[in-house]
Amino acid sequence: MVTDGRYQALFSVTDCSSVIVVDAPPTIGANLLHDIGTITSFPVTHMTYSHSHADHILAAGLIAASNPNISIIAHALTAEQLALAPDPHRPAPTTTFETSYTLTISNQTLELAYHGPNHEPGYIFIHSPHHRILMLVDVVFPGWLPFARLAEDQSVPGYILAHEQILEYDFTTFVGGHLNRVGTREDVRIQQRxxxxxxxxxxxxxxxxxxxxxxxxxxxxxxxxxxxxxxxxxxxxxxxxxxxxxxxxxxxxxxxxxxxxxxxxxxxxxxxxxxxxxxxxxxxxxxxxxxx
Structure with a gap:
């Protein structure tokens, strides 16, 4: 995970000369590529959008510019949201899905899933089963109260249900997309209460x-x-x-x-x-x- 204390992104290095990135917040921006470069010289070949909101993927254009052949994966509804307000800083996905999608690049796997209305249309769960990591942006804020108006979620019933959906996953590390640390299953339970x-x-x-x-x-x-x-x-x-x-x-x-x-x-x-x-x-x- 890469964080500036306010926003978070995730990346995985494969054993076949490539990197997978999840989200690219603008406040991290070019530093995300720099941080990846401190770990590996492999290019970013795949990027996943958690959802369409600019505060989490506005630096996607910078990541995409580093590799003209990059694959961008997102939910079909996220692609629709982006098409409503075209933005060169948030390139359109090259691959979309409706319910679930498994991205496997050699030794790294991300399971992407849409579980219904929540933060916004097309908002997805991102699970790394091998590493037991779950990334779900803008729902649980480990150690903190949720952002304003329950994180501006469009469906409060879906928001409440998301806590149960999170706990159905096998994970030990939770990445919530915001603030200064990762979370645990107990952090999810605390916010659920x-x-x-x-x-x-x-x-x-x-x-x-x-x-x-x-x-x-x-x-x-x-x-x-x-x-x-x-x-x-x-x-x-x-x-x-x-x-x-x-x-x-x-x-x-x-x-x-x-x-x-x-x-x-x-x-x-x-x-x-x-x-x-x-x-x-x-x-x-x-x-x-x-x-x-």
Whole structure:
């Protein structure tokens, strides 16, 4: 693994004069080729994209320029995402797949797999079975709270499920694509417990808002807002959701602020993402649910 303390890339040296690279973050950029050069003089013959986001593959053009015959492997949906916003710094994949793809170059094998909606369309798991390494970018952040809004994941249910999917793999080393170290199976379990706590607390908080009394009761909270903002439904929702998110962030923070780094930075943002997912994906609407 190569890291600058903020982003991470992976590479494998084969015994047949070639190198396989996974991702090429722009903050690492040309240093990735330099670091590979400190290990071997073999060229990079294959590169895999974990997904399309520029912050993880914007230096792919630099890697590709080092070998005009390079093969770039990605999920078909990643290729579609890149085609929507063509970028010479992120060359189009030369090989795509739908469900799984095994890349074997002599003594090195990477198993690539798509397990459904998660961070973005085409987002894949990258497994090195021989080395027992799993790379999954933008889901688990070993030792840290997830990035803002649960790492900006497009499917929070898929994001939660990903923790179980990760633990189904045989690995001892986890590469999450961010920050300053690799992870372990226990790091995955710790974040899984945090995310489940966030979900449970969000469900609880929305339930409190449906009660007749209490700090989150809309019966007490919203009438003054409606009076001050006649006919403005967005004002009502802003106050209501703001109160629920604040409650969730503070409650979860009492259990996690001293356990995961950065909880003081993204605790509120992650609570907001989970509250919205609980409402819209799981249908827990509290006082705004179906009237009986």
């Amino acid at each position: 945090y995310v489940q706590d966030l979900y449970n607390t969000s469900v609880h908080a929305i339930g409190l808002s449906a009660e007749a009394s209490g700090p989150l009761s809309i019966g007490k909270m919203l009438p003054p807002v409606a009076e001050a903002n006649p006919g403005n439904s967005w004002a009502l929702f802003r106050v209501y959701l703001g109160a629920v998110v604040e409650f969730v962030a503070e409650d979860v923070g009492t259990r996690w602020n001293d356990r995961l780094a950065g909880a003081d930075v993204f605790g509120v943002s992650n609570a907001a993402a989970m509250v919205e997912a609980v409402r819209n994906d799981w249908g827990v609407l509290g006082p705004f649910g179906t009237a009986e």
